[in-house]
Amino acid sequence: MTDIVIGTAGHIDHGKTTLIKHLTGIETDTTKEEKTRGLSINLGFAYLDLPNKQRVGIVDVPGHEKFIKNMVAGLPGIDLVLLVIDAGEGIMPQTKEHIDILSLLGIQNYMIVLSKCETVDAELRELVKEDIKEQLAGTPLCEAPIFETDAVEGLGLEELKLAIQEFGETVPEKPMKDVGRLNVDRVFSVKGFGTVVTGTLLEGQFHVGDELTVFPSGKKTKIRSIQVHETDKKEAFSGQRTALNLTNISKEEINRGDVLTNGSNLEATWMIDAKVTCLDSVQTCFNLWDRVRVLVGTQEVFARLVPIGSEIIQPGESGFIQLRLEEQLAVKTGDHFIMRAYSPMVTIGGGQVLDAIPQKHRRFKQDVIDSLKVKEEGNMDRLILDFMLSRKEIVSDLKEISQYMNLPEDNVLSILEALVEEKDIIQLTKQEWVAQGKMKEARDVIYTELTSYQKMYRLRPGMPVEELRSKIKALLTPKQLGLVIDYLENAQELVQKNHRIMHPDFKIELNKYQEKVKGTIERKLKEAQFTPLKKEELELLDEKNAKDVLEMLEDQSVVSLTFEYVLSKEYYQKSVELVTDFIKKNGAMTLADFRDMTSSSRKSSMLILEYLDEQKVTKRVDNTRELMES
Structure with missing residues (x-):
């Protein structure tokens, strides 16, 4: 039961x-x-x-x-x-x-x-x-x-x-969510125990020892003990009248109206989007900037009304509003509230929260009105899709969606899988998802950055991922950017190579001066054989073009051993062959062995061998090199 x-x-x-x-x-x-x-x-x-x-x-x-x-x-x-x-x-x-x-x-x-x-x-x-x-x-x-x-x-x-x-x-069993939420309706102190609060556990579970966050203050506390109907318990469940003995918080630091949670499922807000009804028994309308008393949970705050999609809401009518609060609240989508007039204090209406953490809206913007209609209808798949499309972040994770929808993760997961089948969203990992519209947004932002970069550096083989990451870090975390790039690459909407990315249609085209410099660089490196050359020396060949041409040649006909030295790709590959054959025959190789084989200097040999270590062709063991185990 x-x-x-x-x-x-x-x-x-x-x-x-x-x-x-x-x-x-x-x-x-x-x-x-x-x-x-x-x-x-x-x-x-x-x-x-x-x-x-x-x-x-x-x-x-x-x-x-x-x-x-x-x-x-x-x-x-x-x-x-x-x-x-x-x-x-x-x-x-x-x-x-x-x-x-x-x-x-x-x-x-x-x-x-x-x-x-x-x-x-x-x-x-x-x-x-x-x-x-x-x-x-x-x-x-x-x-x-x-x-x-x-x-x-x-x-x-x-x-x-x-x-x-x-x-x-x-009465059906209430969903057993892990994250609990309780509206505080009484606060008192018990001698020898300290602060005690009471309330009905609206959802989830509380356990002795749980760390709680007090909203809207953000203060932290812990549960020392729990009573349900005057009986000591180790845990309390959704629907139970609950008394909590709290530690590390005084009676003065928590108030009636505060909300307690043992998860990250809440956020204090200054605004609420809602569907409201103006009682037909009242003598007033809901007008823009009307000041009202909002009673939600166990708290009462003042707020200003902003009707959305209409000038006013008449008695007996329902409509959308945004409440601009004078104090922060911590509520969730689906919570109900009452509105009373500022003066005289009579009940004038109430409603249900459609979005607990909205942005400011233009009052008659159609996409805002459409979004509120979706939230009002309560169609779970459309609500999830609307949430993913309307939030600032590109990628949404399962936990965020579950907390927003106030549903267990298993329920949300089945809806997400259906949305993937309908091709409305994309699954990036087991926990991360992105709406098709948000993926397009990410792709457009990446294309904009790539276009700007490639106009400036026409000979560079793409934009470094690290540079792109710094440009759009407010939109995507490093991990999320990597997932998006991988998806776009698989969809052939992006080319990724050697930590650089480029538009699939981007092609490097050299003019006659650049072609001449390219030939000169490749010739000099080939002539140097196993002796790496300094980049700055090669760049002096043509102050206008050589630097860009050299960057373009990297990983084509040039290998960058360090930020300072480069080697002909032909002679790098010969180095790999020589080293591999020697070690297979002799079991190991010294720096002197390589120097003698290539007739190069000790410094040149060290540069090449250290790069081979870095590329995991070889590994250094004391003063010798051995092949990396495959």
Whole structure:
């Protein structure tokens, strides 16, 4: 059985806390102020042991208008909501606002609990039930079952428990992601233990000893111990109400509204792209630069509205917006949020995060609008492709995509493989992928750099890869550039040779002066036989052309032994043959042996033999050379 969390909602004094107390035996009004005033101010927590031994977490959210943000804080991670309505009063204004908030936050499962039923007669109860059904028509609660209860008298509680148990048995297992995320809803200190935080584990797992990052501050801490429903545990799983005892962080360094994660699946942001709905019950529109209160997770921040694709969003309408935040948030794609007016503080709408780390957009740019539509549709393959195409980086790795999509890597991998089959993306390695459009972008950037280089150095056999790497390091890491070059080479869209690359259509053409210099260089090197010549001496043959011609000849008819000396390729190959034959016959060769064979100087022989070592033709053993084992 999967762990589930139940939340309560309803107007002030309709009996939510009393219901929970009689269901669970736990008092969720814990502060002196709450007990004195007779209402819940902060979130209250309890657990319910069902007849089948399943333990269910319960979040009692406050119902007073002033504490709506506490209500919103309690709802992330909720599987089922009990909407509590007083049988003597029916639906009240705060009940309606709670229903709006529940709908905007994407809650799908409800049970309506008619409370205090023993205080009214049967006829009135039936009238109240009819009124409830009428007012809930057209909302996600329209099909919710209604349970008649009276917590004080014990009426209907067992039936409610059995219904909760039946619901719990139908809830599918939550995806077991490794990376956990928890919105902090309470922070306090326990003598002898230190800082403790509580919240519902929205996804993934936490383990004792895990290092956590606190967002948005970025502070680091570790889990000393974990409690789930007042029981010590070694780990906590998605859906569980969790208390964490943290080390190396004070109560003042972590706040309600912060987010904890044990991975790199979050990033603090100043902007959010979202699909929002403006409630049809409000008297205002969503206008450009309107200042609103954004309630997301357990945090409330101010933000400015920027409608995308429309001038305004009218009451009852939905549309795209970008929220420009006044404080950083750490949210993920798919998270729901509520918006309240700056003043007066009434709920005006809400929505769902489509992109948690967007760029600033032009409001009416069609490709931006199209991208948001794709994200709204939630088609996984299109979402992944849109993510890969819209990000600045050329190459995307599996972990990045998995974290963005908030899906396990195995699920993402199957989607990526399908996209490869459709030829929408390219697999570079087991972990790295690139969209076809981004590969074209990379190729165009590389071609631009090559064209510029080859216009400047018309006789050079391509651009050094190292130089290209330095030019586009903001776009591709060295490893990624290597993968892209290999792919383009296999696709015959690039030529790679001797750590240089060139456009496949590039050809070196010499004028008559350069042809003359080429002949002179090749002749002088051939005449020198086994004596390497200095590059600078050859470059003096023609100050305008010799340097470029010499670079062009490298690896064609010239071998560059060092940055300073070159040798005729013909005599380099003869050196290889002489050395190989000698060592095969004699087992080893000395520097003097090579010098005598080639009638060259000791310095010349050393230059050639050290280059042979470098090329792994030979290896030096004490004062002799042996052939490298193949």
